[in-house]
Amino acid sequence: MSDTKSRTETPLWEVFIRPRNGLAHRHVGSIHAADEVLALDAARDVYTRRGEGNSIWVVRSSQIAASDPDHADETFDPTADKIYRHPTFYEIPEDVGHM
Amino acid sequence: MADHALFTALVELADDHGVLGHRLSEWCGHAPMLEEDLALTNMALDVIGTARGLYAHAAAVEGEGRSEDDLAYLRVEREYRNCLLVERPNGDFAQTMLRQLYFAAFMQPFWSAALKSTDETLRGIAGKAVKEMAYHLRHAGEWVIRLGDGTPGSAARMRAAVEGLHIYTGELFTASESAAHCSRAGLLPDRAALRDAWLENIAPVFAQAMLEMPEGGYPQTGGRDGLHGEALGHMLSDMQYLQRAFPGATW
Numbered sequence: 001m002s003d004t005k006s007r008t009e010t011p012l013w014e015v016f017i018r019p020r021n022g023l024a025h026r027h028v029g030s031i032h033a034a035d036e037v038l039a040l041d042a043a044r045d046v047y048t049r050r051g052e053g054n055s056i057w058v059v060r061s062s063q064i065a066a067s068d069p070d071h072a073d074e075t076f077d078p079t080a081d082k083i084y085r086h087p088t089f090y091e092i093p094e095d096v097g098h099m
Numbered sequence: 100m101a102d103h104a105l106f107t108a109l110v111e112l113a114d115d116h117g118v119l120g121h122r123l124s125e126w127c128g129h130a131p132m133l134e135e136d137l138a139l140t141n142m143a144l145d146v147i148g149t150a151r152g153l154y155a156h157a158a159a160v161e162g163e164g165r166s167e168d169d170l171a172y173l174r175v176e177r178e179y180r181n182c183l184l185v186e187r188p189n190g191d192f193a194q195t196m197l198r199q200l201y202f203a204a205f206m207q208p209f210w211s212a213a214l215k216s217t218d219e220t221l222r223g224i225a226g227k228a229v230k231e232m233a234y235h236l237r238h239a240g241e242w243v244i245r246l247g248d249g250t251p252g253s254a255a256r257m258r259a260a261v262e263g264l265h266i267y268t269g270e271l272f273t274a275s276e277s278a279a280h281c282s283r284a285g286l287l288p289d290r291a292a293l294r295d296a297w298l299e300n301i302a303p304v305f306a307q308a309m310l311e312m313p314e315g316g317y318p319q320t321g322g323r324d325g326l327h328g329e330a331l332g333h334m335l336s337d338m339q340y341l342q343r344a345f346p347g348a349t350w
């Protein structure tokens with residue numbers, strides 16, 4: 001299968017897996033598939049072979065809008081010196097557990 | 100008699116899964132895309148796992164000190180009791196997927212009924228296999244639909260697959276004397292009674308795939324008597340090579 005053909009007939013999908021109830025879906029990788037049904041099957045067959053999860057999301061890679069690496073300086077650097085935004089000034093009672 | 104019948108019926112079932120597992124494993128590294136390469140080997144491992152359980156159970160029932168490996172690898176062709184469908188060569192992707200659909204459409208209701216077996220080990224094997232078969236049925240069905248209702252080329256291949264494989268489906272519903280004895284004893288489901296369930300699994304897929312269910316024809320049988328097609332011998336020479344060349348090899 002030529003590259004162009006594989007791009008149009010089986011486009012790229014991003015795969016997100018939720019390891020267990022109560023946790024968020026996490027990006028684990030990508031697969032090629034013709035449509036969403038086969039994409040979910042492919043994601044299951046490629047990324048959940050060792051009991052990695054109990055829920056799968058797939059999203060067409062072309063549908064994801066991403067931040068521009070060229071704008072990284074103004075997008076991310078301004079937060080670097082604002083340590084007061086980190087909730088490290090509070091004592092968390094032990095009973096609260098993991099936050 | 101009872102134990103011998105159960106042993107034979109277990110070997111028939113185990114051979115169905117073992118032979119199909121080897122066929123599916125032949126795709127490893129050769130599938131049309133990485134995703135499907137893994138899907139096919141996943142399915143191979145599912146049915147090989149079931150075969151292992153069945154061979155081990157058969158060996159225990161026989162009680163003559165044979166192991167699951169002895170049964171899987173050290174018998175000659177005429178001693179294999181698998182149905183002819185599972186030994187059919189992979190052919191193209193359409194043939195492989197249709198063979199899987201035909202098999203899973205039968206085994207899913209079979210294992211579902213076997214959940215009520217009077218044999219505890221069989222109930223355990225069924226509990227695992229029924230879910231695996233439900234997935235094989237779904238996955239193979241999705242491909243049959245897409246190929247059948249796809250391009251003129253894929254539709255032609257799908258129709259050719261139906262033409263070539265359909266005659267092997269009748270054997271799924273026939274029981275050997277041993278299997279019939281076991282179903283009367285409540286050990287195994289009655290194969291003939293599963294025809295409607297099989298059709299209910301196939302019909303919606305064929306409708307969406309624009310495929311016609313062939314009628315009549317001469318159903319091919321003989322696998323349960325050890326009468327196989329030429330292809331099985333070639334497959335076994337590959338499958339048994341390691342155990343024959345290095346007896347007792349483990350890993």
